Amino acid sequence: MLLKRIIPCLDVDRGRVVKGTNFVDIRDAGDPVELASRYDREGADEVVFLDITASHERRDTIIELARRCAEELFIPFTIGGGIRSEEDVRALLAAGADKVSVNSAAVRDPGLIATCARRYGSQCIVIAIDAKRTGPQAPGFPAGTAAPGDERPAEASRWEVYVDGGRVPAGLDVVEWAARAVALGAGEILLTSMDRDGTKDGYDLELTRAVSAAVNVPVIAGGGAGTLDHLAEVIESGGADAVLAASIFHYGEYTIRQAKEHLARRGIAVRL
Amino acid sequence: MSGGIPARGTRSLYIIDYGAGNLRSVQKAFEHVAVEARVGSDPREIATAPALVLPGVGAFGAAMKQLEDKGLIEPLLLRIEAGVPFLGVCLGLQLLFESSEEDPGVPGLGLVRGDVRALPPTAKVPHIGWNQVEVCRWSDLFDGIPDGSAFYFVHSYAVVPRSPGDVLAMTDYDGVTFVSAIETDNVAAVQFHPEKSSALGLRLYRNFARRAGLVTRP
Numbered sequence: 001m002l003l004k005r006i007i008p009c010l011d012v013d014r015g016r017v018v019k020g021t022n023f024v025d026i027r028d029a030g031d032p033v034e035l036a037s038r039y040d041r042e043g044a045d046e047v048v049f050l051d052i053t054a055s056h057e058r059r060d061t062i063i064e065l066a067r068r069c070a071e072e073l074f075i076p077f078t079i080g081g082g083i084r085s086e087e088d089v090r091a092l093l094a095a096g097a098d099k100v101s102v103n104s105a106a107v108r109d110p111g112l113i114a115t116c117a118r119r120y121g122s123q124c125i126v127i128a129i130d131a132k133r134t135g136p137q138a139p140g141f142p143a144g145t146a147a148p149g150d151e152r153p154a155e156a157s158r159w160e161v162y163v164d165g166g167r168v169p170a171g172l173d174v175v176e177w178a179a180r181a182v183a184l185g186a187g188e189i190l191l192t193s194m195d196r197d198g199t200k201d202g203y204d205l206e207l208t209r210a211v212s213a214a215v216n217v218p219v220i221a222g223g224g225a226g227t228l229d230h231l232a233e234v235i236e237s238g239g240a241d242a243v244l245a246a247s248i249f250h251y252g253e254y255t256i257r258q259a260k261e262h263l264a265r266r267g268i269a270v271r272l
Numbered sequence: 273m274s275g276g277i278p279a280r281g282t283r284s285l286y287i288i289d290y291g292a293g294n295l296r297s298v299q300k301a302f303e304h305v306a307v308e309a310r311v312g313s314d315p316r317e318i319a320t321a322p323a324l325v326l327p328g329v330g331a332f333g334a335a336m337k338q339l340e341d342k343g344l345i346e347p348l349l350l351r352i353e354a355g356v357p358f359l360g361v362c363l364g365l366q367l368l369f370e371s372s373e374e375d376p377g378v379p380g381l382g383l384v385r386g387d388v389r390a391l392p393p394t395a396k397v398p399h400i401g402w403n404q405v406e407v408c409r410w411s412d413l414f415d416g417i418p419d420g421s422a423f424y425f426v427h428s429y430a431v432v433p434r435s436p437g438d439v440l441a442m443t444d445y446d447g448v449t450f451v452s453a454i455e456t457d458n459v460a461a462v463q464f465h466p467e468k469s470s471a472l473g474l475r476l477y478r479n480f481a482r483r484a485g486l487v488t489r490p
Binding site for chain 1: 294296297300301304329396398399400401402403404422424426444445446467468469470471473474
């Protein structure tokens with residue numbers, strides 16, 4: 001039976017791990033590869049590295065990170081952040097990354113998803129989506145205006161895609177964008193709720209449910225984990241195939257093993 | 273097939289590189305369990321290696337062509353016939369068979385009777401993630417690995433051996449049961465990626481190296 005995954009996410013700034021709270025407050029937490037190896041030993045199923053400086057500088061540091069991980073890490077790892085072109089994707093995969101996660105560049109040029117999926121396979125193309133709740137309002141349209149082709153009830157919740165590290169609204173509906181990305185060849189969706197990220201109030205279950213129902217590839221839920229029950233809820237009622245979390249693991253509130261055991265006790269199939 | 277005596281001179285396992293992806297993680301996984309491993313595409317190295325590993329990602333037809341263009345097929349078959357321990361990984365499992373639906377008409381290595389078929393579309397394809405491996409019979413390859421342990425998979429095709437005796441392990445994916453490991457004489461192969469399967473994957477690599485007497489520390 002295919003097992004549900006727990007994935008610690010490491011934000012990396014110039015080769016060091018940091019974690020932003022709501023993308024603002026940042027603390028240093030060490031060497032990314034050592035931290036990832038520790039998570040491997042604790043039972044993490046994968047690791048995601050998000051380079052938060054790559055957009056502006058030093059692409060070489062993330063390629064070096066991929067190379068070191070390929071040598072020292074014996075679980076799959078994904079690298080994201082600042083990936084702008086097919087050449088960036090190629091270089092990271094050649095350095096040993098199992099998957100790359102593309103966010104803003106895919107929104108600006110959806111053809112990039114198709115090109116990379118065709119060339120390297122869907123299994124290594126993760127599309128990351130930063131989602132912000134807009135209420136019933138259709139993203140990119142004036143309040144009270146229905147988006148063409150949107151058949152959901154007018155009062156249904158909607159979320160807007162944000163790019164550039166959550167700074168810029170893209171005018172796209174999250175559920176529609178996820179479905180389109182998968183149709184173009186995305187192999188997984190890494191879905192982060194900006195409203196919940198850093199709050200520890202739990203994942204946005206409604207958002208995760210809406211995206212999971214719209215795509216036939218795994219959905220990794222991110223943003224908002226504060227307790228082990230939050231991890232279980234987003235799998236059980238959000239339909240997530242994997243859960244991403246950062247601070248609850250980084251600062252030692254829970255170990256990955258405790259999280260796995262908690263999920264197993266609730267009847268969720270995990271690797272122990 | 274008989275023997276299995278490591279060649280004199282080299283104590284290094286040989287990982288066959290035919291241009292399909294980054295093999296550094298496979299090499300480092302062996303090194304991590306104190307097994308010397310080299311990566312390359314030199315037919316002379318294949319002819320003398322004490323153990324061979326054929327990894328691989330990518331397409332069946334392209335991989336067979338690469339092996340052929342680099343002149344690796346004959347030395348590989350000869351070395352396997354000489355009884356040297358062999359381990360196929362992922363595509364390296366599929367290449368052992370006679371043919372694949374991925375590239376009809378392209379003959380495989382034909383060391384194992386049977387063929388390779390696409391996973392049925394009833395399941396999400398590719399099959400990616402951690403899944404449980406149910407071992408069908410005892411093998412030193414799974415020594416110290418509890419039955420039903422999880423390993424990391426990434427694939428869209430699965431092997432269908434003609435002889436049930438070649439099956440070493442099975443895996444269930446959304447109701448589709450497929451062969452996740454085979455073994456016949458000195459040839460073993462797995463569909464999952466031990467180098468991405470944490471401690472138990474490393475254990476499997478170590479078990480394989482032990483067959484060739486290449487484990488240097490307890």
